[in-house]
Amino acid sequence: MSTILNDIKNSFVSIIKGLKVTAVNWSVLRPCVTELYPEQKPQLPEAYRGMPTLPVRPETGRSDCIACGACARMCPEQIITVEVDKTDPKDRKPAKFTIDISRCMFCGLCMEVCPKGCLKPARTFELACLSREGMIYDLEKLNKLGGELPPLPEPDDEKSSSNK
Amino acid sequence: MNQILIDLALELGKLIAIAIVVLVFMLVAVLYLVLKLRWVIARIQSRLGPNRTGPWGVAQTVADALKLFQKEDIIPKGADKWLFTIAPALVFIPSYLVYVVIPFGAGLTAQSLNVGVMYISAISSISVIGIIVGGWASNNKWSLLGAFRGASQLISYEVPIILALVVPVLVNGSLDLNIIVENQAGGFWHWNLFTGFPMLQLAFLMLVIAGFAEINVTPFDIMEAESELVAGFNTEYSGMKFALFFLAEFAESFTLAAIITTLFLGGYQPPLHILGGQLTGIAFSAVSLFWFMAKCWVLVVFIMWVRSTLPRVRVDQLMNLSWKALIPTGLVNLLLTGAYVVFWMHK
Numbered sequence: 001m002s003t004i005l006n007d008i009k010n011s012f013v014s015i016i017k018g019l020k021v022t023a024v025n026w027s028v029l030r031p032c033v034t035e036l037y038p039e040q041k042p043q044l045p046e047a048y049r050g051m052p053t054l055p056v057r058p059e060t061g062r063s064d065c066i067a068c069g070a071c072a073r074m075c076p077e078q079i080i081t082v083e084v085d086k087t088d089p090k091d092r093k094p095a096k097f098t099i100d101i102s103r104c105m106f107c108g109l110c111m112e113v114c115p116k117g118c119l120k121p122a123r124t125f126e127l128a129c130l131s132r133e134g135m136i137y138d139l140e141k142l143n144k145l146g147g148e149l150p151p152l153p154e155p156d157d158e159k160s161s162s163n164k
Numbered sequence: 165m166n167q168i169l170i171d172l173a174l175e176l177g178k179l180i181a182i183a184i185v186v187l188v189f190m191l192v193a194v195l196y197l198v199l200k201l202r203w204v205i206a207r208i209q210s211r212l213g214p215n216r217t218g219p220w221g222v223a224q225t226v227a228d229a230l231k232l233f234q235k236e237d238i239i240p241k242g243a244d245k246w247l248f249t250i251a252p253a254l255v256f257i258p259s260y261l262v263y264v265v266i267p268f269g270a271g272l273t274a275q276s277l278n279v280g281v282m283y284i285s286a287i288s289s290i291s292v293i294g295i296i297v298g299g300w301a302s303n304n305k306w307s308l309l310g311a312f313r314g315a316s317q318l319i320s321y322e323v324p325i326i327l328a329l330v331v332p333v334l335v336n337g338s339l340d341l342n343i344i345v346e347n348q349a350g351g352f353w354h355w356n357l358f359t360g361f362p363m364l365q366l367a368f369l370m371l372v373i374a375g376f377a378e379i380n381v382t383p384f385d386i387m388e389a390e391s392e393l394v395a396g397f398n399t400e401y402s403g404m405k406f407a408l409f410f411l412a413e414f415a416e417s418f419t420l421a422a423i424i425t426t427l428f429l430g431g432y433q434p435p436l437h438i439l440g441g442q443l444t445g446i447a448f449s450a451v452s453l454f455w456f457m458a459k460c461w462v463l464v465v466f467i468m469w470v471r472s473t474l475p476r477v478r479v480d481q482l483m484n485l486s487w488k489a490l491i492p493t494g495l496v497n498l499l500l501t502g503a504y505v506v507f508w509m510h511k
């Protein structure tokens with residue numbers, strides 16, 4: 001009998017405890033954490049790594065990419081296509097470079113493997129668009145998204161900072 | 165002869181008008197309740213809840229309802245078409261009919277019945293049939309099992325509910341909701357909840373617990389425990405038919421609040437005489453409507469609070485609670501109340 005009474009008492013106490021927890025949450029003591037997204041942009045963390053882009057070197061007006069294709073081979077999703085521009089054999093550069101971002105999983109392997117360290121993660125996160133084609137980023141768009149590299153960085157520093 | 169026809173037409177017109185008023189009230193109440201529930205749960209989880217559609221999101225549930233209206237109405241292959249279509253109405257109409265006897269204020273009862281309490285318990289148990297029919301007609305084993313689960317829950321909890329309802333009826337000596345409310349006039353210490361210790365308090369507690377199970381909200385919402393059981397009897401329903409089930413469920417949570425208010429919290433009586441008790445006529449009707457709504461609102465918010473706090477019980481725990489705890493307690497309580505009424509109250 002006493003165990004039953006104890007059970008009843010315990011269950012009531014635990015119910016009241018639970019109600020207290022939610023009531024505290026409900027009261028003004030706890031502010032809402034909802035982000036009102038389009039008006040209120042999220043605070044991206046320092047280490048945020050978005051889609052891969054090709055930042056432009058201001059001295060040359062294009063990215064450092066040498067169209068080696070390492071990123072295309074490494075990409076587990078097989079979404080990068082690189083074609084070499086064969087007009088000038090001394091100056092290797094891509095004629096065509098596209099990334100189909102719609103399937104990118106932001107693993108960062110392409111940026112990891114790039115010998116020139118020229119693929120950089122962008123801090124942009126609003127990638128939605130109305131068509132599948134719109135998700136295919138070509139060289140021009142990737143350059144634009146990547147912005148400009150800081151003037152005259154040491155290539156080695158470049159590499160190490162991108163591998164951080 | 166003509167006089168009779170005119171009287172009949174007038175009476176019919178009055179009934180239709182009342183039916184429409186009650187229906188509109190019910191729809192507005194349900195739309196508000198759904199919105200309020202989402203706000204309360206959001207706030208408890210440190211979110212904002214609906215805040216986009218209309219100012220502060222007040223049009224959210226209207227938009228949701230419009231969306232449900234547009235949805236395709238699918239009837240599964242091999243389903244019993246007629247029963248499948250009738251089932252939502254079988255669940256919805258009883259929960260609508262219950263509103264007929266609820267005294268919303270002094271003189272604001274659609275139809276005052278001298279067997280009001282019995283009417284409520286009789287009418288609201290019809291919805292079990294709707295649930296079984298809906299599950300059976302879906303031609304889906306899952307729905308059928310869900311319907312059985314739901315029916316067993318509803319039927320088990322009907323008993324403690326009635327055992328709890330009988331206690332204030334005995335003490336007040338009437339089944340008429342209006343008379344029960346009038347007996348509780350004159351300040352909150354006259355309310356049934358604060359008299360007749362400990363029988364009425366026990367009955368109140370039983371009504372709250374069993375009522376939660378009867379209207380199928382957490383911790384007793386195994387009827388449609390969506391995460392672990394993939395919904396219940398209403399799995400195959402879509403669009404408007406689903407909306408009717410949904411509507412009935414929310415209407416029932418207001419009904420429970422109204423019944424508890426009427427039987428235990430003084431119904432439409434103001435808590436203190438100076439807060440409107442001295443008024444008469446239309447003014448008192450308005451004030452009493454306010455107090456009734458305020459009490460119901462507090463209860464409904466309490467239901468939402470509990471709903472967003474407690475975890476779900478297992479089906480065996482649910483059955484145990486009803487048959488091993490609530491029903492014996494209710495029977496003992498009934499005996500005590502009878503003794504109290506016979507030997508003490510009428511002395």
Ligand code: SF4
Nearest residue numbers: 075104105107108110
């Ligand atoms: S981040 Fe990963 S998935 Fe995306 S393009 Fe680079 S290698 Fe491919």
Ligand code: SF4
Nearest residue numbers: 065066068069071114
């Ligand atoms: S790995 Fe780097 S250098 Fe090679 S093709 Fe890709 S982006 Fe260009």
